[in-house]
Amino acid sequence: MNQAIRDKAKELLASGAVSCVIGYDVGSDGINARPFFAYTEEEADGLAFDQTCTHNLVKYLIDRAGKATAIVVKPCDARALTVLINEKQVKREEVFIIGAVCHGIIESTWGQKGSDLQGRCQTCTQHTPLVYDLLVGEPMAEPTPKAPLDHRAATLANMSVAERAAFWAEQFQRCLRCNACRQVCPGCYCAECFVDQLDPEWVGIRIDLPEKWLWNTIRAFHLAGRCVGCDECQRVCPVNIPLGLLNHKLEEEVATLFDFRPGVKADVPAPLETFKKDEKLGIGE
Amino acid sequence: MALDYQPKIVGFLCNWCSYAGADMAGTSRLTYPPNIRIIRVPCSGRVDATLVTKCFQQGADAVLVAGCHPGECHYSEGNYHARRRFTVLRELLSFLGIEKDRLRLEWVSAAEGKKFSQLVSEFSAEIAHLGPRKDNGKAAGGSL
Numbered sequence: 527m528n529q530a531i532r533d534k535a536k537e538l539l540a541s542g543a544v545s546c547v548i549g550y551d552v553g554s555d556g557i558n559a560r561p562f563f564a565y566t567e568e569e570a571d572g573l574a575f576d577q578t579c580t581h582n583l584v585k586y587l588i589d590r591a592g593k594a595t596a597i598v599v600k601p602c603d604a605r606a607l608t609v610l611i612n613e614k615q616v617k618r619e620e621v622f623i624i625g626a627v628c629h630g631i632i633e634s635t636w637g638q639k640g641s642d643l644q645g646r647c648q649t650c651t652q653h654t655p656l657v658y659d660l661l662v663g664e665p666m667a668e669p670t671p672k673a674p675l676d677h678r679a680a681t682l683a684n685m686s687v688a689e690r691a692a693f694w695a696e697q698f699q700r701c702l703r704c705n706a707c708r709q710v711c712p713g714c715y716c717a718e719c720f721v722d723q724l725d726p727e728w729v730g731i732r733i734d735l736p737e738k739w740l741w742n743t744i745r746a747f748h749l750a751g752r753c754v755g756c757d758e759c760q761r762v763c764p765v766n767i768p769l770g771l772l773n774h775k776l777e778e779e780v781a782t783l784f785d786f787r788p789g790v791k792a793d794v795p796a797p798l799e800t801f802k803k804d805e806k807l808g809i810g811e
Numbered sequence: 812m813a814l815d816y817q818p819k820i821v822g823f824l825c826n827w828c829s830y831a832g833a834d835m836a837g838t839s840r841l842t843y844p845p846n847i848r849i850i851r852v853p854c855s856g857r858v859d860a861t862l863v864t865k866c867f868q869q870g871a872d873a874v875l876v877a878g879c880h881p882g883e884c885h886y887s888e889g890n891y892h893a894r895r896r897f898t899v900l901r902e903l904l905s906f907l908g909i910e911k912d913r914l915r916l917e918w919v920s921a922a923e924g925k926k927f928s929q930l931v932s933e934f935s936a937e938i939a940h941l942g943p944r945k946d947n948g949k950a951a952g953g954s955l
Contacts, residue, residue, distance in 0.1 A: 682906065683906075686945075687905070687908050687909065687910050687945045688908065688945035688946070690907065690908035691907065691908025691944075691945055691946035693908070694907050694908055695908075695946065720861060728861055728865065736869075739868060740861075740864060740865060743864050743903065744860065744861050744864055746903060747860050747864070750899050750903070751899070772903070772906070772907075775902070775903070775906050776899065776902070779899060779902045779903075780899065783898060783899070784895075797895060798895055798899065801888065801891035801892055801895050802891075803881065803882070803891060805894075807894055807895065807898040808898070809897060809898050809901065809916045810881075810894055810897075810916040810917055810918050
């Protein structure tokens with residue numbers, strides 16, 4: 527698999543078809559993968575793919591606009607890439623997609639290789655990316671959908687509003703407003719995020735629950751119908767706020783209301799960018 | 812619940828229909844409760860989810876968004892976008908602990924002064940019945 531990626535990368539770089547290959551190499555702890563940019567054929571020898579390649583690299587493509595680039599994607603990354611292409615942030619013809627058959631990413635910490643699959647991978651339904659120019663790895667039967675691991679989603683749905691409010695107040699109270707969730711998210715590419723705007727100042731400078739609540743609410747809402755469920759926001763959160771719970775809730779709502787799954791089809795607008803004139807949504811009727 | 816509890820409702824009214832509808836209610840001498848604070852906006856489609864969420868953050872008991880009836884939008888399609896947006900936002904807010912009933916989207920035309928006055932009376936009574944926000948203002952930074 528590594529060799530297939532390296533060979534293709536070298537071929538693309540040598541022919542000048544792309545000027546950079548974005549992939550993974552082994553990080554400085556010798557175990558975990560890290561993002562890696564290969565600009566020359568020699569550098570392409572460093573490319574690798576294994577079960578520690580947790581990062582979603584497609585966001586780097588936005589900065590590479592106008593320059594042909596090859597990229598290594600997992601199935602979830604491929605969905606995020608489709609979202610970016612649909613939203614005209616990335617041009618399909620500028621990207622060579624090296625799709626990797628993914629057996630799931632394992633939980634690992636610095637210097638230590640874990641053995642358990644990440645939560646998102648335990649419930650994942652795709653081993654093979656939906657979109658690619660070259661597929662590496664042996665294609666395998668797709669897994670059957672499983673119930674979400676985080677049982678809190680079902681528990682929350684049965685709680686009273688007061689209990690739900692208390693639950694989220696407790697979660698959001700920990701927020702440091704470090705914005706790591708935004709920085710890592712492939713869907714968060716606005717040149718100026720609403721949270722950074724000073725005029726109007728949507729979110730105040732104070733670091734307290736009201737500001738944290740507003741930030742986390744709107745961050746989730748802006749990803750409604752766009753989030754591909756890669757759970758990277760949750761992984762990078764330094765205080766373990768279950769952002770995936772919010773994202774998955776909206777994902778389910780959008781699937782129920784509009785029969786839409788983000789990143790599955792090309793050239794389909796996100797449900798909140800479009801409308802149907804005669805739809806009945808149970809509001810304003 | 813204290814008897815003198817008065818809900819605070821923020822109303823975003825579209826300039827072309829609902830604001831004129833509210834005006835019609837006034838010129839027709841129809842009464843409605845003073846719990847609603849009206850903000851005139853160009854279109855219901857202009858009402859960003861952040862505006863509504865910010866109202867709740869600042870301690871509003873409820874938010875009303877009113878615009879032209881489907882098919883009658885001054886900008887052709889703003890209200891269709893609003894319809895999808897607030898359907899989803901209501902679900903999110905409910906998941907976060909704010910009752911769905913506290914966010915309402917309604918269609919009020921410029922001729923429907925009576926509808927507007929009834930709508931605000933009903934909505935205000937409903938929110939008064941619902942009582943103060945269940946998050947005890949924990950998420951609320953201030954009061955309107």
